[in-house]
Amino acid sequence: QVQLQESGPGLVKPSQTLSLTCTVSGASISSGDHYWSWIRQPPGKGLEWIAYIYKTGSTYYSPSLQSRVTISLDTSKNLFSLKLSSVTAADTAVYYCARRLSSSSDAFDIWGQGTMVTVSS
């Protein structure tokens, strides 16, 4: 079955860049009709969509984060990545990678277990 696994530092200093990777197993990120996504959840709060990337490399960003976010694919390693620059304490959250079901559905059907990232000096 398809599985997603996030990895990256759990602590990032303010003003630095947060970098996370999502390794996909059980499916190729360069095939199928799926969007590969990042979503975050601040402690005790709701979910916030950050970005998608399609197998073609087309990217889609949340308007509120667009100026600081980059999402990319590495098809040779079957993974996708997130970079969030100029982080502040407000970026402290559990970061999830997830698969969007298809072009015709914006449901997220498979999620990684999540990785907690704390922004602190």
Place this chain on the structure above:
Amino acid sequence: SVLTQPPSASGTPGQRVTISCSGSNSNIGNNIVNWYQQLPGTAPKLLIYGKNQRPSGIPDRFSGSKSGTSASLAISGLQYEDEADYFCAAWDDSLSGPVFGGGTRLTVL
């Protein structure tokens, strides 16, 4: 959050409970609503998508509905294992991306 949910809900085993989700014409009013269940300490899990479809393994005790700019998740035959946070989500035409509700914590008494 763009979508509004009550922060909490509760019920007793066997009961039917509903969780509401309110939005606007740019999201719920014009698009499909998806629902997610998040058990304590775990990632969200897709519960309802499309036109009241359930992924494999999700019991038919869970159902979704929509009217205008509001949606509801209904859980019948409530069980202790249903105690979790529930989130609604929908595509937002103005933001060109998905938006979520703040979540409703369901307690089974």
